[in-house]
Amino acid sequence: MNKEERAMKGLWDIFKKRIWLDSFKMKDRLKGYNPSEIHCIAYIGEDEDSNVTKLAESFGMTRGAISKLTKKLVKKGLIESYQKPNNNKEVYFELTEQGKTIYDIHEEMHREFKDRDQPFFEQVTEEQLDIILGFAKKYNMHLDTEIKKLGVDMKSDNL
Structure with missing residues (x-):
């Protein structure tokens, strides 16, 4: 697995764990x-x-x-x-x-x-946060461009 793949896997793992941990607690307090x-x-x-x-x-x-x-x-x-x-x-x-x-x-x-x-x-240092924020901004812009190329309206496709 190259660095880009490891980075994306790491971000995905963070996202899944955060969602799981938060929802685990929410399910108990917000049942129904x-x-x-x-x-x-x-x-x-x-x-x-x-x-x-x-x-x-x-x-x-x-x-x-x-x-x-x-x-x-x-x-x-x-x-x-x-x-x-x-x-x-x-x-x-x-x-x-x-x-x-x-x-x-x-x-x-x-x-x-x-x-x-x-x-x-x-x-986490300010410099590390700045790097993460810069990465997130650039990657979101890239994904927005790719979505526009598809001519898809994210709202109508429930993304």
């Missing part, structure tokens, strides 16, 4: 809610005037998929929809008290994950 529901609740909790369009753009999902997800969250009593008095066309979402509880648990867990990883990041 899937990751899409939790992230939708988090977005609505952080963004005033959340609507289907904003959610679809943020998650790279279709408006239809977001409509289905938000209907599910309304049915579970986690969010409610509303319209502004001067705009009867657009439907917005806000958290219910039950949704705020889930949001608070999610935020608390993110703080716990950050605290868990902080001792590691205290050992």
Whole structure:
């Protein structure tokens, strides 16, 4: 395996372990809610005037998929929809008290994950972080270029 392959494998291993570790803890504290529901609740909790369009753009999902997800969250009593008095066309979402509880648990867990990883990041130098950030930026730009070459809309393909 050459250096590029080892680097990509190393990044993939980090990603998988972080997802596994975080989801392992979240599954216990947020039973009964899937990751899409939790992230939708988090977005609505952080963004005033959340609507289907904003959610679809943020998650790279279709408006239809977001409509289905938000209907599910309304049915579970986690969010409610509303319209502004001067705009009867657009439907917005806000958290219910039950949704705020889930949001608070999610935020608390993110703080716990950050605290868990902080001792590691205290050992990383500014120079090392700059190198990682530069790599991530350049590689993301490369991938964006490759996606554009395909003529694919990431949002409509749920990437």
